[in-house]
Amino acid sequence: MNPDDKGRRRLLKGALGSGVLAAGAASVPSWIIPALAQGETLVPFTDVPETFAPRKKRVGSNYYQDTREITSFFSSYEQFYVVQHYGQPELDIDSYSLKVSGMVDNPIQLSIGDIMNRDSIGLDAGWECGGNRETIFNGLIGNARWQGISLRTLLEQAGIQEGAKEIVFFGGDIGSEEIRGREVDKAFARSLSIEDAMRPENMLAFEMNGEPLPLVHGRPLRLIVPGWYGVANVKWLTQIHVQDTRYMGRFMGRDYVTLKRDVVGGVERWVENSVTTINLKSAIVRVTRLGNQYHIQGFVLNDGTPIQSVEVKIDNGPWQKAEINPRSSQYSWKLFNFNWNNAVPGEHTIVSRVTDIEGNVQPTSDQVPEKVSYWENFSQFPRTVRI
Ligand SMILES: Nc1nc2c(c(=O)[nH]1)N[C@H]1C(S)=C(S)[C@@H](COP(=O)(O)O)O[C@H]1N2
Ligand SMILES: [Mo]
Numbered sequence: 001m002n003p004d005d006k007g008r009r010r011l012l013k014g015a016l017g018s019g020v021l022a023a024g025a026a027s028v029p030s031w032i033i034p035a036l037a038q039g040e041t042l043v044p045f046t047d048v049p050e051t052f053a054p055r056k057k058r059v060g061s062n063y064y065q066d067t068r069e070i071t072s073f074f075s076s077y078e079q080f081y082v083v084q085h086y087g088q089p090e091l092d093i094d095s096y097s098l099k100v101s102g103m104v105d106n107p108i109q110l111s112i113g114d115i116m117n118r119d120s121i122g123l124d125a126g127w128e129c130g131g132n133r134e135t136i137f138n139g140l141i142g143n144a145r146w147q148g149i150s151l152r153t154l155l156e157q158a159g160i161q162e163g164a165k166e167i168v169f170f171g172g173d174i175g176s177e178e179i180r181g182r183e184v185d186k187a188f189a190r191s192l193s194i195e196d197a198m199r200p201e202n203m204l205a206f207e208m209n210g211e212p213l214p215l216v217h218g219r220p221l222r223l224i225v226p227g228w229y230g231v232a233n234v235k236w237l238t239q240i241h242v243q244d245t246r247y248m249g250r251f252m253g254r255d256y257v258t259l260k261r262d263v264v265g266g267v268e269r270w271v272e273n274s275v276t277t278i279n280l281k282s283a284i285v286r287v288t289r290l291g292n293q294y295h296i297q298g299f300v301l302n303d304g305t306p307i308q309s310v311e312v313k314i315d316n317g318p319w320q321k322a323e324i325n326p327r328s329s330q331y332s333w334k335l336f337n338f339n340w341n342n343a344v345p346g347e348h349t350i351v352s353r354v355t356d357i358e359g360n361v362q363p364t365s366d367q368v369p370e371k372v373s374y375w376e377n378f379s380q381f382p383r384t385v386r387i
Pocket of ligand 1: 235
């Protein structure tokens, strides 16, 4: 069989499939936070307005999930959030190609069949949008099994030339930007330093949860930079360009830029930084009850540094250790469960915090630097429930 056919057939087969997970993903038990057991009920949060109801996922629009409904280690297609800044291009699979250009010894051009016929790697990775926030109860989040090719292997084949500084990843989606009174057409793009791009875990993914990448998540190919905020994971990837200057496009230099008050070498200043690696974060997403037993459940995300502990505090009580789902891996989200024993009826404030093995502790909102931008919300998130 022509190697091109194998890849195409794989793509077509999946495209026609129902939304069922492939065997590899489905056979993995999703320990902790299972769907509600018989007789088990969700305890309503008193901080969620009754009118709060995320919309159904629709092709063509952004979507955040209802985190009270996180019930499995892998987010289904219906749950995984969507953010797209320039709408959603439907790239023609037959004429699609990925181009590697710029300061390389061997420029490369690959069809999707060529890509699918290369050795592939798989990885569980979860992330959130850099704009995820408490007002939507952290719904811009998801965790999935990804399959794709190694970015590093591709770049080694291309041969990065001496003097190169950055690698720019262009999406096939184009938006009109007004810059100094002039409308220009710009592709969504992000860049990485050579060092960040060469991390062995970076991949160009063509499958999500054992299915071809869904259109909203970047069909046919997307970049995945494990441990980074969602914005790094360029969807509908069409070009990888190596250059000796810094890429300053909107999503690197203007948007997804955090502005915060911080200390720079002893001097207090307003500091701007491009959104990159995920800050150490945990949050409670649901409380359940079965008989007299209550459970508090939530997630942890970070840059991949191993986690030391996740703890839960009830009202003014002590921090108590929660259990982390053993299915977790370095770049997946980590779901946790805390058995809330002897819960007393009434209104309670509950909060979680995570600590990594380097001793970094998730801060309270009072401990993070003053911030005027929308990005990187990672402080402890107290919730209220009535039981
Ligand atoms: N080409 C392209 N890639 C993109 C975006 C986009 O608008 N265009 N949005 C980014 C942002 S801001 C986020 S948070 C993630 C969202 O990925 P998802 O929609 O698969 O959840 O994709 C990133 N990759
Ligand atoms: Mo985002």
